[in-house]
Amino acid sequence: MGTKPIISIVGRPNVGKSTLFNRLVGYRKAITEDTPGVTRDRNYGEFEYDGYYFVLVDTGGFEPAKEEGFFPLMKQQIITSLEESSMVIFVLDGKEGLLPQDREISAGLRKYGKAVFHVVNKVDSRQREWTTAEFYALGVQKFYPVSSLHGLGIEDLLEDIVTQGKQLPGNCRGQIGGQATGDQQPRRIRSTRKPRAEEQEYEEAVEAPAESRIRVAIVGRPNTGKSSITNRLLGADRMIVSEIPGTTRDAIDSKIVFRDKEIILVDTAGLRRKSRIEMKVEGYSVSSALRTIEQADVVNLVIDADEGVSHQDGGIAHVIITRGKGLCLVINKWDLVEGKISRDEYRKLVKEKIPHTGFAPLIFASAKTGKNLFSILDADLRIYNQLKRRIKTASLNKTFHEFFQKQGLSYQQGKQVSILYVNQAKTEPPTFILFANYPELIPEHYKRYLENSIREKYGFLGAPIRLVFKKK
Structure with missing residues (x-):
């Protein structure tokens, strides 16, 4: 070729x-x-x-x-x-x-x-x-x-x-997606950082064989440092980096190889509120970013550490979750606030502002200094593995029986509600079908209890979970 x-x-x-x-x-x-x-x-x-x-x-x-x-x-x-x-x-x-x-x-x-x-x-x-x-x-x-x-x-x-x-070396015959030159040749980059203790349980999953290509998107509000992160990871100034918000308007695909996995890295235009879209081209940028989320496997939501978490960040996270994509929160520009606030305090702030992202890992990074940038890719690979994780039906039903024993369903509208059987219907995102005699009567708080219990038992780091209740 x-x-x-x-x-x-x-x-x-x-x-x-x-x-x-x-x-x-x-x-x-x-x-x-x-x-x-x-x-x-x-x-x-x-x-x-x-x-x-x-x-x-x-x-x-x-x-x-x-x-x-x-x-x-x-x-x-x-x-x-x-x-x-x-x-x-x-x-x-x-x-x-x-x-x-x-x-x-x-x-x-x-x-x-x-x-x-x-x-x-x-x-x-x-x-x-x-x-x-x-x-x-x-x-x-x-x-x-x-x-x-x-x-x-x-x-x-x-x-x-x-x-x-035809006159060039290689004769340009081959297949789309095959070997390429320049920036199209996947760059091999490796992290020498050893996984922390809390990452050990996912390490086997990271190294396990997976899909040949993983699509990773980098999204966020304008000027949060998305392009700077991408440039650092690529090792080249592929994107234009400027202090002027809105520099990147298109989604740009780049190939890298990390831990022997080929990653398609996409840097997108900053997402703005609709009220701030004054030009038609800005509307295209938002659409491009949303399409990128749709096409991605894992999405890194970049948040400016100095500016803090905004309502708009919560909205972007909601889009990522509802699309069933893996989510990683990247707190960029950490060098600007380090020493002023601890990581635990910042985690608490994030949880208060955007509680629906509690299942996603937080990476405290700095594109300027390069600190923890490869931890983003480590997290992305772990999240991708969790998205594709499948639990055997027998094990799943045994575990759910333990959930029911710990906290059972009370009578609802005078009827005894029972969940009779559970199986995992699909992955990406992990989707579970729960068969019940009166599925329409299962209260929301009990559904949340079951989702929290699944995460406590199986993890599913960074992966949204779908619970679908059907009548048996």
């Missing part, structure tokens, strides 16, 4: 880079909006054409003259992407024509010595192809007039990409 070449898409803001990315990758992964600077991070996808496989990178808009705000950060991201790429797609705007920034970008690309495909986007008809004539002033022999939005002219571009790809 050959390695998949990396292709970077570059160009001025708002020329349609993300639309072309989505067209080639085949689904709406990148945010597309008529607002300059929407794509701020490197966004990776994979595509295949004629049996050849490629990694595609959507970069932020390149504004050579701008040195304020996000643009210097975006520029460094683009340079990093160009250095790791085998080919480049330079997107130009067929409606606006050739601009001075295009000339600067073209001149800058020459020094990398990469194969560059000059794509003139927003050419929606054959007649408009005549408008590409002015772009020959760049000294380029071939242009690709396309409409990324409507899919016109894409095949000509893909055929030439494959022709170029």
Whole structure:
């Protein structure tokens, strides 16, 4: 199996880079909006054409003259992407024509010595192809007039990409999800920290064989340090990190290997209250974060230690739990409050503010110093194992019989209510079916007693539990 070449898409803001990315990758992964600077991070996808496989990178808009705000950060991201790429797609705007920034970008690309495909986007008809004539002033022999939005002219571009790809080492044959180069090659990272005493009972589960890929999401309110955590774990400045809230707008997938498990690490846009979503693109960001939660196995909810736990954190946690995802609470920026408050006191505050997350582990970490960051991945693997944990029916019924003896059900509305049989219907999340003679009469406090008893007996660290009552 050959390695998949990396292709970077570059160009001025708002020329349609993300639309072309989505067209080639085949689904709406990148945010597309008529607002300059929407794509701020490197966004990776994979595509295949004629049996050849490629990694595609959507970069932020390149504004050579701008040195304020996000643009210097975006520029460094683009340079990093160009250095790791085998080919480049330079997107130009067929409606606006050739601009001075295009000339600067073209001149800058020459020094990398990469194969560059000059794509003139927003050419929606054959007649408009005549408008590409002015772009020959760049000294380029071939242009690709396309409409990324409507899919016109894409095949000509893909055929030439494959022709170029055949000349590269590895011949770019393989399968999607196979070996890749650059950031797509899973990084092997290991933690030398020995598990604490309270982790010993989960250690066997961590090392046990599991699924080949575990999807781990990192979510939270804006500016809590999600991207900084991701960058530390990756060992590279993959995400743009800034003190300005809302820097990350797309969900960015990265692959790492930890404890011999392949983890798909996703950094998402910060979740805001609906009242603060003033631009349509911010609405996309929230939707992207919610989709990321849906697609994840385990979700790390990042909380700013200095700001404390907010009502919104509780709302995000509720979404994670109702979706049946594993939950880990990451108290980031702990270096700012350490010495002012103890961990036990902070745990108590968290329990008071968001009591419905009591089953989730708390990791006190600092992206700035790197403290306890690998403990997050340790916890994620333990949580994932608990999500997939299955209890044998015989053992389950014996245990529930002990629960009933310790605290039985009293008469409800003049009827003796009995739970007759229990089995585990599914995992991810662990779901238990309890058959009763009058399931509708079982009070809520008794349901909570049973869930607490299950956790006391079996643990299920970080995993939401479902109890379903049916009539026998």
